[in-house]
Amino acid sequence: xxxxxxxxxxxxxxxxxxxxxxxxxxxxxxxxxxxxxxxxxxxxxxxxxxxxxxxxxxxxxxxxxxxxxxxxxxxxxxxxxxxxxxxxxxxxxxxxxxxxxxxxxxxxxxxxxxxxxxxxxxxxxxxxxxxxxxxxxxxxxxxxxxxxxxxxxxxxxxxxxxxxxxxxxxxxxxxxxxxxxxxxxxxxxxxxxxxxxxxxxxxxxxxxxxxxxxxxxxxxxxxxxxxxxxxxxxxxxxxxxxxxxxxxxxxxxxxxxxxxxxxxxxxxxxxxxxxxxxxxxxxxxxxxxxxxxxxxxxxxxxxxxxxxxxxxxxxxxxxxxxxxxxxxxxxxxxxxxxxxxxxxxxxxxxxxxxxxxxxxxxxxxxxxxxxxxxxxxxxxxxxxxxxxxxxxxxxxxxxxxxxxxxxxxxxxxxxxxxxxxxxxxxxxxxxxxxxxxxxxxxxx
Amino acid sequence: xxxxxxxxxxxxxxxxxxxxxxxxxxxxxxxxxxxxxxxxxxxxxxxxxxxxxxxxxxxxxxxxxxxxxxxxxxxxxxxxxxxxxxxxxxxxxxxxxxxxxxxxxxxxxxxxxxxxxxxxxxxxxxxxxxxxxxxxxxxxxxxxxxxxxxxxxxxxxxxxxxxxxxxxxxxxxxxxxxxxxxxxxxxxxxxxxxxxxxxxxxxxxxxxxxxxxxxxxxxxxxxxxxxxxxxxxxxxxxxxxxxxxxxxxxxxxxxxxxxxxxxxxxxxxxxxxxxxxxxxxxxxxxxxxxxxxxxxxxxxxxxxxxxxxxxxxxxxxxxxxxxxxxxxxxxxxxxxxxxxxxxxxxxxxxxxxxxxxxxxxxxxxxxxxxxxxxxxxxxxxxxxxxxx
Numbered sequence: 001x002x003x004x005x006x007x008x009x010x011x012x013x014x015x016x017x018x019x020x021x022x023x024x025x026x027x028x029x030x031x032x033x034x035x036x037x038x039x040x041x042x043x044x045x046x047x048x049x050x051x052x053x054x055x056x057x058x059x060x061x062x063x064x065x066x067x068x069x070x071x072x073x074x075x076x077x078x079x080x081x082x083x084x085x086x087x088x089x090x091x092x093x094x095x096x097x098x099x100x101x102x103x104x105x106x107x108x109x110x111x112x113x114x115x116x117x118x119x120x121x122x123x124x125x126x127x128x129x130x131x132x133x134x135x136x137x138x139x140x141x142x143x144x145x146x147x148x149x150x151x152x153x154x155x156x157x158x159x160x161x162x163x164x165x166x167x168x169x170x171x172x173x174x175x176x177x178x179x180x181x182x183x184x185x186x187x188x189x190x191x192x193x194x195x196x197x198x199x200x201x202x203x204x205x206x207x208x209x210x211x212x213x214x215x216x217x218x219x220x221x222x223x224x225x226x227x228x229x230x231x232x233x234x235x236x237x238x239x240x241x242x243x244x245x246x247x248x249x250x251x252x253x254x255x256x257x258x259x260x261x262x263x264x265x266x267x268x269x270x271x272x273x274x275x276x277x278x279x280x281x282x283x284x285x286x287x288x289x290x291x292x293x294x295x296x297x298x299x300x301x302x303x304x305x306x307x308x309x310x311x312x313x314x315x316x317x318x319x320x321x322x323x324x325x326x327x328x329x330x331x332x333x334x335x336x337x338x339x340x341x342x343x344x345x346x347x348x349x350x351x352x353x354x355x356x357x358x359x360x361x362x363x364x365x366x367x368x369x370x371x372x373x374x375x376x377x378x379x380x381x382x383x384x385x386x387x388x389x390x391x392x393x394x395x396x397x398x399x400x401x402x403x404x405x406x407x408x409x410x411x412x413x414x415x416x417x418x419x420x421x422x423x424x425x426x427x428x429x430x431x432x433x434x435x436x437x438x439x440x441x442x443x444x
Numbered sequence: 445x446x447x448x449x450x451x452x453x454x455x456x457x458x459x460x461x462x463x464x465x466x467x468x469x470x471x472x473x474x475x476x477x478x479x480x481x482x483x484x485x486x487x488x489x490x491x492x493x494x495x496x497x498x499x500x501x502x503x504x505x506x507x508x509x510x511x512x513x514x515x516x517x518x519x520x521x522x523x524x525x526x527x528x529x530x531x532x533x534x535x536x537x538x539x540x541x542x543x544x545x546x547x548x549x550x551x552x553x554x555x556x557x558x559x560x561x562x563x564x565x566x567x568x569x570x571x572x573x574x575x576x577x578x579x580x581x582x583x584x585x586x587x588x589x590x591x592x593x594x595x596x597x598x599x600x601x602x603x604x605x606x607x608x609x610x611x612x613x614x615x616x617x618x619x620x621x622x623x624x625x626x627x628x629x630x631x632x633x634x635x636x637x638x639x640x641x642x643x644x645x646x647x648x649x650x651x652x653x654x655x656x657x658x659x660x661x662x663x664x665x666x667x668x669x670x671x672x673x674x675x676x677x678x679x680x681x682x683x684x685x686x687x688x689x690x691x692x693x694x695x696x697x698x699x700x701x702x703x704x705x706x707x708x709x710x711x712x713x714x715x716x717x718x719x720x721x722x723x724x725x726x727x728x729x730x731x732x733x734x735x736x737x738x739x740x741x742x743x744x745x746x747x748x749x750x751x752x753x754x755x756x757x758x759x760x761x762x763x764x765x766x767x768x769x770x771x772x773x774x775x776x777x778x779x780x781x782x783x784x785x786x787x788x789x790x791x792x793x794x795x796x797x798x799x800x801x802x803x804x805x806x807x808x809x810x811x812x813x814x815x816x817x818x819x820x821x822x823x824x825x826x827x828x829x830x831x832x
Contacts, residue, residue, distance in 0.1 A: 018729065019729055019733075021725075022725045022728075022729045025725060026722045026725070029718050033715065033718075130688060131688070131690045132687060132690070133689075133690050133691055135673075135674040135677065138671035138674060140670070140674070142690060203687040203688065204687055323472070323473060324473075324715070326469055327470060327473065327719055327723070328719070328722055330462060330465055330469065331466060331722050331723060331725075331726035332726075334462050334466065334726055334730050335726055335730060337459070337462070338730050338734070339733075341733075341737070395703070395707055
């Protein structure tokens with residue numbers, strides 16, 4: 001039966017070429033854009049190395065210090081009552097926040113207060129956003145560096161192409177060892193293999209390359225760098241500072257989802273126990289503990305409460321996508337209704353020979369799904385072409401969009417959904433048609 | 445005539461409703477995108493106010509290990525040896541708020557008798573010249589200004605006209621973030637990027653040795669090769685004894701920051717273009733179909749004496765009316781945005797965008813309905829009636 005429906009669908013499509021073109025144009029472009037978005041989201045939010053375990057992580061990217069005071073605001077209300085002025089004073093208590101400071105965290109703070117948390121398997125403290133300009137044969141290389149401890153490598157699962165990460169002992173001994181990305185190795189040494197053991201000069205020191213990792217295909221600040229150094233090489237004053245804020249951030253790995261909440265609670269509890277050195281300037285301490293999604297959402301749309309950011313970003317993205325899909329869908333519905341009227345006699349005949357409304361409905365929705373998948377294939381090819389163009393032109397920086405299995409499944413689902421939604425209304429209308437009317441309507 | 449068309453539309457309300465909804469949605473999407481596009485475009489038209497060719501910015505870390513005298517000495521001798529290089533025209537120290545640097549320092553107060561809000565930037569006396577900015581009133585900073593009784597500031601023309609209108613402002617003392625004597629007005633300073641709105645800016649003069657001026661602006665002679673950067677890098681490193689600084693080329697920073705805006709703008713506009721084409725094609729197809737279904741009606745009208753123009757007008761009128769109502773409802777919602785001040789966009793941008801959107805949709809509708817309607821008017825009455 002399906003085979004017959006399929007044949008019929010193809011026949012009908014070939015009959016009215018202009019309409020087929022309109023439908024396919026709309027479908028393929030819409031699906032192409034949806035597939036691009038799916039590929040982009042997969043890249044940003046999927047479980048890809050080195051962030052495969054991102055759903056078990058809690059980050060402390062920032063420490064917010066504020067001065068919270070309660071102000072008493074008197075309001076004097078004066079009324080003239082029987083010729084005498086009366087005063088009514090009300091007091092209002094207002095929370096004020098005269099000072100606010102938000103910055104990444106200092107190493108001593110993390111080291112002293114935020115180690116071995118309840119619920120966390122392990123933690124890593126590292127410093128991002130360090131940049132060095134190097135000159136190789138008068139060519140400028142701008143390297144961004146992450147200073148990390150040894151645990152960093154067991155939390156972020158980098159793909160080592162060569163060598164291995166630096167070890168805890170090497171970090172402690174301040175050994176001059178370095179891990180490079182393939183991209184950095186290519187630009188510095190002109191090759192990506194056989195680099196281990198070579199010497200790289202940086203910051204007036206000679207570092208021995210101990211490992212080469214696959215360049216992470218993301219711009220995330222947690223892992224997006226060119227070189228990775230033991231944190232003991234960072235400027236000595238940032239390792240011994242008294243300040244709470246500094247250049248570091250922390251990440252915790254929990255074994256399961258339930259651990260995430262415990263880690264968050266533990267961070268808040270420990271922060272509550274810390275006495276601030278200068279309560280006249282800052283009296284409240286808030287190490288912002290966030291999951292990956294919360295951190296991502298806050299980067300897109302800042303709200304002080306990270307879970308609110310997540311909700312708002314999610315709502316915004318779904319709303320925009322719906323709006324974008326609605327228009328082509330409506331268009332398709334419109335065109336489909338026109339087309340289907342043409343086939344009212346066919347419906348009449350089928351009904352006269354005993355087909356139920358359900359059969360008719362199914363046939364038309366099926367035909368529409370065939371049409372959407374045709375459009376989907378075209379859209380898929382277009383999306384592949386576009387992804388290649390985007391990757392080649394580097395408009396998104398290090399981000400390298402790719403089509404993997406998950407994106408493909410998403411695309412299939414999108415096609416199916418689109419096909420059913422846009423086919424249902426016209427098919428439903430036609431399936432309800434009365435036999436006699438349908439047969440007669442042929443002429444009208 | 446109009447009443448008649450409305451009756452016709454009403455009789456086919458179920459079918460026209462979908463058309464109506466489609467045009468309404470198209471209006472909504474185009475309106476939002478055009479509003480932002482117009483906003484971008486208007487910002488883009490404002491000049492940057494400073495030059496980017498052959499200017500480098502070196503971002504040094506704050507030097508907190510040295511005491512203030514050692515720091516002053518280090519900074520002065522670094523500046524001197526940079527200026528001695530023949531490729532360098534001038535050098536200036538600047539604070540953390542830099543062109544394309546991404547930092548903002550905003551301050552507001554009502555100490556002057558009115559609410560005043562300005563963005564602040566710290567610099568030494570050579571900054572205006574190094575960046576190639578234009579003074580439109582008063583004078584530039586001079587080296588002597590540091591020793592004056594009052595702190596000396598320059599303001600941007602935008603701040604000047606917004607808060608002080610035509611009033612004389614030179615040599616007066618105002619609280620612009622901190623008390624300062626205004627000595628001059630600079631033309632423009634759109635330091636956040638080409639697509640950003642220009643904000644009111646106050647430049648505060650700081651002594652060269654200050655801890656608060658950690659960064660260097662370097663102006664090169666035109667045509668200096670890029671590999672000269674290595675010399676600058678080595679020179680700076682030899683004085684600061686540190687390597688964790690970077691030098692950025694202002695021209696490539698400008699291109700980079702504009703690209704961040706071009707990409708979403710072009711993507712949004714091309715999606716809009718696709719939606720418009722989609723709607724147009726759909727409209728075209730549906731009309732073609734409807735008209736071929738209404739041949740009998742057309743034949744009848746022609747027989748009863750309607751001219752070809754009458755027929756064309758009727759069909760174009762029907763679609764036009766549906767579109768008109770959709771746009772009317774769309775405009776009703778769109779007007780709420782400027783009225784309720786939902787987004788941080790100037791009112792005129794909303795209205796301009798509304799006008800653009802109306803114009804575009806109506807012309808697309810006219811175009812797409814005209815051709816099938818013309819086709820309809822060509823129908824020969826005898827043939828059409830005969831078919832019946």
